Amino acid sequence: MPIRGDRIVADIEAIARFTATPGAGSDRPSFSAAWRQARDHVLAEAERAGCHWRIDAAGNVHIRPRGVSWSRRVWLSGSHLDSVPGGGDFDGVVGVVAAIEVLRAAHEDGRSDVPLEAVVFAEEEGTTFGLGMLGSRGWIGTLDAAALAGVRNRHGKNYWEAGADQGASAERLAADRLRPADYAGLIELHIEQGPAMWKHDHRVALVTAIAGRRQYAVVLRGVANHAGSTGMDDRHDALAGAAEAIAAVECLPDLLGDHAVATVGRIAVEPNAVNVIPSRAEFTVDLRAPDDDSLELGDERLRALVAAAAQRRGLEHEIVRTESLPAVRLDGPLADRVRAAAGGLGLAPLAETVSGALHDAAILAPLVPTVMIFVASRDGISHNPAEFSRIDDIATATRLLAAVVDADPA
């Protein structure tokens, strides 16, 4: 199957034009007009490549060659088209385009029976509804219809309201779940989004584990008071407490081992006036580590450091864990298949790594044998308009994907 970089570039550039912020990176929340345009581009390409498609109740798109029925056991490959605000043009898109390119190359070869289903997962990033991987979690059933009715986008619409025009259906969700037996394995191709591969000139790598993630909403409550006439000893300054906690969160990974990271990405204070001591500060914490023991230790330390910063200033505090996803070890036999395919393409020894970022692959891994293939990100820049990966590297990874799926699944 002749994988062609020029078609891959054309798809990435076409999808990049579907954004709420032309010229300033990708802004493509799930179910938005820009997201739908991107999805429709993919569907049009799939139809031209002789495929049929369906949208499941969670809003994910599934695409197979017309010669492959929906009941046949196949390989699954794909990723997402939604982006963070001010995001890049490669995150997620590369994995969708790679799967489509394999289907396109097979069609060009006159192959209408390649055992591959391409998938576009809805809302991976978590910035549209405040929680990530909603499409894959809805599909496998770890989020039910009520849970998805409880998240809202910035227009105040819940998942079902936002997705109704695009095939999402709360009513059908329970009946339209993933059947693991339908899939021999998931191979998700994605950009690394970190600097390690680029630094070491690893163009393509096999991912053997995905770090677990815990997210938290932290609230500190003090007393609003006049910034001029309240002595430093008489204050209950919620932002000063938050600043101490955020500085401590930055040091937390030192305790948790090599691949742990911790990030405070959002903060808001009230009343947010230049001359008023803040009465309330709310911030998020995103904590990741490659094993669950480290996550558990991080959880304990986080609670202790927030409590200490609050106590020192007479603040009330509250920590809500908004998400907890365990670390995931990917599938050994499928990883061996990828290594063997790499050997066949002259790519051995293939670099191997751990994903610090979460992906839909982590959601499906407990149910379907799963691996990921990473493509190097220039300088590790991601979630940023400057995000970039070499087309040659994406094409190489796509050839590796094609070699894996061009074998009848057992």
Place this chain on the structure above:
Amino acid sequence: MPIRGDRIVADIEAIARFTATPGAGSDRPSFSAAWRQARDHVLAEAERAGCHWRIDAAGNVHIRPRGVSWSRRVWLSGSHLDSVPGGGDFDGVVGVVAAIEVLRAAHEDGRSDVPLEAVVFAEEEGTTFGLGMLGSRGWIGTLDAAALAGVRNRHGKNYWEAGADQGASAERLAADRLRPADYAGLIELHIEQGPAMWKHDHRVALVTAIAGRRQYAVVLRGVANHAGSTGMDDRHDALAGAAEAIAAVECLPDLLGDHAVATVGRIAVEPNAVNVIPSRAEFTVDLRAPDDDSLELGDERLRALVAAAAQRRGLEHEIVRTESLPAVRLDGPLADRVRAAAGGLGLAPLAETVSGALHDAAILAPLVPTVMIFVASRDGISHNPAEFSRIDDIATATRLLAAVVDADPA
């Protein structure tokens, strides 16, 4: 002149009802509908007390007994009606109501010639247009028409556009300035807004100095990147830098002596997403000290600590000083008059203090002999709906004001 607490309460309660947030404290930005209703209440009371009034080009209201012409040299007393968002019902209002109560008491006594002008300064707080004491600074000429055209409220209207319906006029400003010879002195009555007087049970105090204030806008710029796949050593996290700086700002007053305070009241980050390393953090600093040397030292240390936090993380930084008001020593002879009047009322020895908060009095002090009289604030709470001062204490302070102004100015 019989000063009556019941009338003072009635005014404070009436004005408190004019707010954009009923039941949640005062929210009365200058020139808003709520502010205008409060001002109209004061004007109606003044007219009932036999007064005439005018609005100067900067939007400040001036009220005199009808028997006192605009050219006569008089005492000046008043404060402001605008509030911070989520503010209290006493800040500013007490000083306006006290001056009105003296005019009302004089009128009741058949005195149409008491040499007192009540004043309502426009926009003292600084939260409406991002800069404080605009009315008094416009009146004395330290802000000209162009400067006031350069500040905008949250509706995007500049000072002149927002104030046009309420008497403000850029065209008249240069000709309608304060003439210092018209005023024998300014006595501004205000709540303390700090805990010191309440702690020591000082009901009323003479203010002999006002701390100077410098305000800053600080911006840190890093790189937006993925919170999961970017190692801690590869980050340029603008919020982590801001947190270190904010924690250091909290410690800054320790270096600057007893009455110094420093506050970070506002913060905003971009892109403000749970799983993206912040690329930009912007926060304000409000620094106050009772003498200019301490302010200068604070300025130096602030710049150094921001630069250090930025450098450690490879961030760009920028510090803009948005306001610089020197510390003000109040008028000695006028303070002696207040002490003498306190003696006559059995209030000697009158407590004396320094104001950590800035006031319109600090703006007029270089041009007109000025003092302030403070009323204790319960637990020092201010800029908060829980703000409270005893009506008895306000009435005592108003009697002191009446005793000072009930003497022909020299």
